[in-house]
Amino acid sequence: MQALIGTSTRLRSFIQDPRHFQIVFLGGFLTYGVLALGWDSQWMRYATLFGTCVGIQTIFIRWKGIPWSSLKSAVITALGMCLLLQAGSIWTLVFGATVAIAGKFLLRWKGRHIFNPGNLGIAAAVALTGDAWVSPGQWGSGAMLVFLVVASGSIMVLRVGRIDTSVAFLGTFAALVYIRTVWYLGWGADVWWHQLTNGSLLLFTFFMITDPMTTPRSGKARWLWGMGIAVLAFAFSWHFWIHAAPIWALLLGCALNPLIDHLMHGEPFHWVRPAPHAQRTF
Amino acid sequence: MNLRNLLLATLTLSALQSMSFCGFYVAKADATLFNDRSEVILVRDGQRTIITMSNDFKGNVKDFAMVVPVPTVLQQSDIRIVERNVFTALDAYSSPRLVEYWDDNPCQRWEYAESEVQMDMVTSTGKAKVPAMRDANEKDYGVTIEARYAVGEYDILILGAKESNGLKDWLLDNGYKIPNTAHEVLDPYIKSGMKFFVVKVDLQRLQASGYDFLRPIQVRFESEKFMLPIRLGMANSSGVQDMIVYAFTRTGRVECVNYRTVKVPSDKNIPLFAKARFGEFYKDLFAKNWEREGRNAVALEYAWNVTPTWGGMKCDPCVGPPPMPNEFAQAGVDWANDGGGQVFFTRMHVRYGREKFPQDLAFQVTPNTEHFQARYILTHPATGDLTCTAGQDYLEDLFYRRTREMDELYALTGWDLSQERNYMNEVKGKLTPARRNGLEGPYFPSDGPNGNGPNGMLGFVLGLLALLIGAYMLRSRKTASIA
Known part of the structure; x- marks a missing residue:
């Protein structure tokens, strides 16, 4: 019974934060893309985006003293970028992911960040490096x-x-x-x-x-x-x-x-x- | 592991990788395998597009005519005739390839067998016919002849039109046989501001040219639109057609932006008996893959840096000589021969029909320079005496390897392999009875290991979704009851 109550409490705290849903859904789409749509399983690309997003977020968490739960947002940004951003070199991805997360802390107005992090990172990588692109056709229209x-x-x-x-x-x-x-x-x-x-x-x-x-x-x-x-x-x-x-x-x-x-x-x-x-x- | 061991391991690994490159090209599955097909060379450089359309028209040339929507009014200098062999060369260089390797005899090292080169090709058949054109008064139809050129054996008109019925009537009255439904398709092109590139053959000039076939026509124009209009060609066809696109850019691969661009299955080990049927193998593989991808994907067959001055490996194995300066010049890859930068070659194969391809194909140039080729691998067994222990171990491995090859072949083509028992039995026959009994029974794939991958995955994702919806509803109910 105790275990059941424990599980129920954990479930409740899990579903209380919409970011958890977002992580599960975006993760599901990435899995779907790799397994069902036959995307290249570019594990290095995914690892780079995750590593950079979480790493940069961690630096800012330590610097600004904000809650560790904000790491979830960095994971969502990384997932979004995995789904959309393609690049020739991993340094382009590092650049895009750094801009995405750092932009959140540096481009602010009245205590609020201005740009959607994933969007900013993708736009910066595509526009500034010449080595990145977005494949609008990669999902098809099923x-x-x-x-x-x-x-x-x-x-x-x-x-x-x-x-x-x-x-x-x-x-x-x-x-x-x-x-x-x-x-x-x-x-x-x-x-x-x-x-x-x-x-x-x-x-x-x-x-x-x-x-x-x-x-x-x-x-x-x-x-x-x-x-x-x-x-x-x-x-x-x-x-x-x-x-x-x-x-x-x-x-x-x-x-x-x-x-x-x-x-x-x-x-x-x-x-x-x-x-x-x-x-x-x- | 210390640094020295690590270095040694890395060197060994790279040695293995480089060894795996030394295969022999034995056969290719070129574009002629696909009957109802067209071939297009597409060069994109900034805003400039150069399209070369191959002509495999087999009827009476006086019946030939072609209507292609183009984004601008072309000048005479924008239109030229190129030699047909440029298509043959590009096709030969980029077509799916079969490569073969030989195992060493573990009992008797360094024994080697000779390669047997074999081609497998099928010829193509003809296409639709359209009668020649008569003069007509264009003013009555709302059709403007923007330009009129004689280029090589062709008479070319650039038409502008105000509305589709006028254009349709003009074409019909000038002897073009176009389907009744064509105006539905012409209308959107007219309203998009496109012009119509209309071609017929001048018989006298064709005779004077000395050619007994129609040469490819090339057009070039500046436009932000990077696309191929396919809808007009579907107006009189309910079935599917094949198109091979040979694309060249300065930066990297070309990909489709409104359909998925998917690599064909590649680097697959297949049984030796597939060699004699390689053309059929690739045709069936392509068809099965096309079905599996939902019949609405563009297949990538080749992507490689083919810059003449680039020193890297151009192909593995090479199916033909790399494109020569003359072929680049013919194809319209203007920058290739003066050292003007990288030349990246993408080959796409589209099987399209009205139902699954409602939109014209739109493309983009990406910086993606990852190489890809459609490559299938044969491995010949070791020959000679294999009775030593290492030889018997090798034969056991060979049995299981052939099992995987059979699985792979079935998954790729769906072929009935029940007649190919000997492929497995010949390995078993060379094993000692004790070893033979330890192996699993004769192997024949029947219901296939491939299944329906995407659908299985869909089930998984749907299940996950249902779970989350359930959790969400549970939570909402709790919140409501608390409130």
């Missing part, structure tokens, strides 16, 4: 994958209260692509569906853009922000023919966050309901 990402993603965004951002982004993006592809150009709806069910786009929708730490605090602002990022991503994709457009759109979106938070106020987010003495979260 129906099962859509179900998995949408189902797990919905749990995730409901849990952190960011369903508004996902819906605003995906809804706007889907509508714009529909207007262009089906109404304007006259392709069949299956072309639109194929564009929309791209695994990378869905992962982005549910697991990257929804990071509660780098979305606007006000609910209304999040709707507008999600829609704005969709418009940017659409323009980048079809006007400038940029692949992995949502990554660049989110980077710009995050850069605007201090201004948005200044104009539209909202409650700060905490991964776990804060104790009376509120602590800084990373």
Whole structure:
């Protein structure tokens, strides 16, 4: 009985923190990619990203005296980067992961980091090194994958209260692509569906853009922000023919966050309901 | 382990690795194996794209015509004819290859056998036919002839159109037989601002040229779009078609951005009897892999640095001579011959049909310079007297190795191997009765070790998901009851 109560308490504390869900889901997708989609099992790549993210986070934990539980965020960043970022050399990955984590502590505005860490790391590695890339086609457009990402993603965004951002982004993006592809150009709806069910786009929708730490605090602002990022991503994709457009759109979106938070106020987010003495979260 | 031992171990390992490179190329599975196929050379340098389209049109050349959407109005200097042998050379160099090795006799060292070179090829058959063009008044159709060129044996028009019905009527009235459903596909290209590159053959110039076949046509243009329009070719086809893309860039591999780019299974050990059927082997392997990947992936068959001045190993084993300066020049790899930088060669094989490939193929150039080749390995057994203890140990190992080869062959091709019992029995026959009895019975894969990998994995992930949803609901209920 004692053991049962113990297990139940552990389970409760496990599910209280949405980051645990995120780690399990992202880890599941990585496993799926390696085992089912036949990605190269680049263990060195994964180990480098994990090692760097956790290592840099540890340095900042010791330096700034913040809780060790923030390591979970570093693990999530590492998983996200494993899923998206490809590079020719491990030093490029070290660079990307360092920028991702260090950016969280160094690029701050009123006690809050500005950029989504994984997004910043990926963008920096791709734009600055010339040795990194993102493969938007690596997931394909399978129906099962859509179900998995949408189902797990919905749990995730409901849990952190960011369903508004996902819906605003995906809804706007889907509508714009529909207007262009089906109404304007006259392709069949299956072309639109194929564009929309791209695994990378869905992962982005549910697991990257929804990071509660780098979305606007006000609910209304999040709707507008999600829609704005969709418009940017659409323009980048079809006007400038940029692949992995949502990554660049989110980077710009995050850069605007201090201004948005200044104009539209909202409650700060905490991964776990804060104790009376509120602590800084990373 | 001290530093010296560690160093020794590293040296031994690298010696083993370099030894494994010295195989003999024995056969290739070239593009001619695939009947309903097209071949394209795709060169991408910054915003410039150079596309060379091979022509294996087998009908009466006066019936030949081709319509290709292109992003800009091409100038005459942007269009040229190239020699067909450039395709043959690139295909030969990058096609999937079979390599063979020989085991040493552990009883009688340094015995060696001669290689027997054997090719296995199948010829291809012809394609659709479209009648020649008559003059017509383009103004009535909303169709503009943006340019009109005579290049080699071809008459080329660059058409702009306002709407698909006009273009369709223009093409029909000018003698192009296009399917009724084509306007559905033409419309999106017109609205995307694309022009139409329309080609027919001038018979007199063809005769004067002395060629009895149609040479490949090459076009070059500057555009941010890096894609291949495949939808037009599907308008009159309900089945699937094969396309081999030979891509060249300065930086690294080309990959598809709207479909998965997946390596074909490679570096597999297969039984010796597969050698005589290597062409069939690769065809079946490709088909099975295509099914396994959901029939909507692009297969990567080759990726290698082929820079002329690069000193590294260009292939292992080489199936043909590396591309020559003339072939680079023909293919449009302008920077290759003046030492202008790296040349990276990617070969992709797409089997596409309307159902699983709704979008045109869009590509990106990546900095990925990892080498890849589709390579299959034969290992000949040691010959001579194998009655010594080491020889008998070797035969036992050989039995199990052949078991794995049979498994592999079945997994790759799904072939019925029940007629190949002798492959296992000949090893058993050389073992002493005592050793033979210790082996497992005759081996014939039947239901296959490959199964449905992705689906099995899906089950696992779904199960995990269900568990987490359950945990989440449990937690929500508890929270509600506390509230």
